[in-house]
Amino acid sequence: MSSVLEKRYASRRMREIWDDNQKYLRWRGVWVASAEALMELGILGTQEQIDELRAYRSIIDYDKVAVYERQTKHDVLAHRKAYADLCPNGGKILHAGLTSDNVTSPAESMQMRDALHLLVLEAARTVDLLGMQAERYRDLPCVGYTHFQEAQPTTIGKRIALWGQGFSDALHDLEKRLELRWGGMRGATGTQEALLHLFNGDVKKIEEYERRVAEKLGLGETYILTGQTPPRSGDYQILSALAEIGMAGQKFGTDIRLLWNTKQVGEPFEEGQLGSSAMAYKQNPSRSERICGLARNLYAYAEAAAHMAGQQWLERTLDDSSQRRIINPDAFLTADAVLNLAMYVAKGLRVYPARVKRELIEHLPFVATENIITSAVRSGRDRTTVYDAVQRHSRSVMEHLMEDPYAQNDLLERIARDPDVGLAKEQIDGIVGDGRHYAGLAPQQVDKFLREVVQPVREKYPEALVIEPEVEI
Numbered sequence: 001m002s003s004v005l006e007k008r009y010a011s012r013r014m015r016e017i018w019d020d021n022q023k024y025l026r027w028r029g030v031w032v033a034s035a036e037a038l039m040e041l042g043i044l045g046t047q048e049q050i051d052e053l054r055a056y057r058s059i060i061d062y063d064k065v066a067v068y069e070r071q072t073k074h075d076v077l078a079h080r081k082a083y084a085d086l087c088p089n090g091g092k093i094l095h096a097g098l099t100s101d102n103v104t105s106p107a108e109s110m111q112m113r114d115a116l117h118l119l120v121l122e123a124a125r126t127v128d129l130l131g132m133q134a135e136r137y138r139d140l141p142c143v144g145y146t147h148f149q150e151a152q153p154t155t156i157g158k159r160i161a162l163w164g165q166g167f168s169d170a171l172h173d174l175e176k177r178l179e180l181r182w183g184g185m186r187g188a189t190g191t192q193e194a195l196l197h198l199f200n201g202d203v204k205k206i207e208e209y210e211r212r213v214a215e216k217l218g219l220g221e222t223y224i225l226t227g228q229t230p231p232r233s234g235d236y237q238i239l240s241a242l243a244e245i246g247m248a249g250q251k252f253g254t255d256i257r258l259l260w261n262t263k264q265v266g267e268p269f270e271e272g273q274l275g276s277s278a279m280a281y282k283q284n285p286s287r288s289e290r291i292c293g294l295a296r297n298l299y300a301y302a303e304a305a306a307h308m309a310g311q312q313w314l315e316r317t318l319d320d321s322s323q324r325r326i327i328n329p330d331a332f333l334t335a336d337a338v339l340n341l342a343m344y345v346a347k348g349l350r351v352y353p354a355r356v357k358r359e360l361i362e363h364l365p366f367v368a369t370e371n372i373i374t375s376a377v378r379s380g381r382d383r384t385t386v387y388d389a390v391q392r393h394s395r396s397v398m399e400h401l402m403e404d405p406y407a408q409n410d411l412l413e414r415i416a417r418d419p420d421v422g423l424a425k426e427q428i429d430g431i432v433g434d435g436r437h438y439a440g441l442a443p444q445q446v447d448k449f450l451r452e453v454v455q456p457v458r459e460k461y462p463e464a465l466v467i468e469p470e471v472e473i
Contacts, residue, residue, distance in 0.1 A: 005333040011470035014336035017115045018329040026107035027079055028057045033216035035093055037209045043199055045093045052090035059086060076100040097198045099188045101229045106217055109182040112238060115332040116178050122339040123171040123245065124457050124464035129346035130164035131454030138446045141439045142264065142356045143363050150363040152370065156351055158442035161449040166248035168453050173241040183230030184222035185210050189315040227315035235328060236305040242335040246298030249338040253291035256345060260285045264356045268348030291341045294334050301331040343469035365411040366394060368432040375431050376421050389420040
């Protein structure tokens with residue numbers, strides 16, 4: 001395995017799961033599990049043959065495999081021949097009753113199982129870290145944004161909690177995929193004809209054989225029906241769950257990028273790090289930008305899996321093989337990279353309260369107008385009349401501020417002088433205050449998020465709480 005994901009982005013933890021050598025060792029594991037089950041049921045093989053297969057299970061002569069693959073143009077057969085060369089006795093029963101997908105599919109199911117478990121832990125850690133930051137900034141009021149225009153205030157903690165909720169939703173979807181189904185040992189067209197012949201028609205023993213293989217490999221439920229391969233809709237379901245990691249990550253990364261423009265919230269910037277080769281002052285949010293770029297690939301992998309699942313012809317076609325070799329490992333490596341970047345940014349999140357307060361003070365006269373309108377209506381004024389007056393003054397002040405760099409925001413004074421509003425300056429000042437009370441129930445919503453989302457995740461996955469992000473670049 002050698003790709004930019006492996007070299008630059010994915011963690012060591014995920015790389016090890018999808019390492020080529022580990023994949024081929026899993027193939028060997030499937031062969032051994034099948035041979036053991038056949039011997040235990042009295043169908044085929046001796047203990048000496050099983051012992052030999054076990055003894056050479058982890059010894060792979062890749063040079064010999066390469067020679068055989070050039071001859072056969074078939075990777076599974078090449079590995080089977082190289083394995084059998086090491087085991088002249090055990091090799092006689094190797095691959096009995098199987099087709100190639102009965103080797104590769106269980107092996108990849110094991111890889112996906114382990115990779116999903118790792119992603120679950122990384123997502124849980126991301127939720128944990130964002131929970132810490134949400135609690136820390138629970139009460140810090142800030143300007144809210146709708147349409148990326150200033151809106152009613154919220155708190156920094158509430159905004160962070162929203163990011164955490166996105167990763168929590170992705171975590172729950174990953175959990176659903178942990179109990180993945182595998183294709184069983186079904187033979188060339190899914191009918192188990194070869195096994196039926198090998199087992200002399202004993203259907204119950206065939207079922208027991210498949211159960212024992214699953215138990216030895218740590219796999220669970222099988223599909224009731226398959227062709228030669230299990231339905232590729234399973235790949236789509238799993239890669240769609242990975243795409244949800246991308247959605248949570250892109251939302252997180254995009255918001256950080258937007259907020260860093262006003263220097264309110266930013267990602268970590270390490271000693272010696274450079275933002276631009278030309279502009280020495282720059283501190284570009286490169287990790288957040290990377291999250292967004294990688295997230296787009298996760299969406300593409302899920303879409304590719306949908307096309308692949310729909311293009312399966314009858315009992316089997318091979319056009320899925322080349323695609324799956326690329327999109328399945330790369331999707332997991334990409335999701336891992338997104339989560340490690342998210343953990344890194346969440347852990348070292350930079351929040352600048354002074355900048356946050358400055359933005360709030362600057363825009364407070366505008367965002368307070370809704371409460372001013374409500375107060376005027378409560379005093380007996382016509383809402384439409386008051387709304388039109390406030391809108392007229394707001395537009396005029398905004399244009400003035402944009403045209404004159406030295407202009408002062410006198411919106412509240414203008415509203416106080418307008419008889420259509422009917423509120424004195426003292427009343428308006430009392431309504432506006434310092435902006436803290438405009439955050440509504442944001443602090444209490446953070447508390448609920450911590451209580452009902454973060455704490456259960458921490459209790460369910462205590463092993464996740466010690467995971468450190470692997471981000472070297």
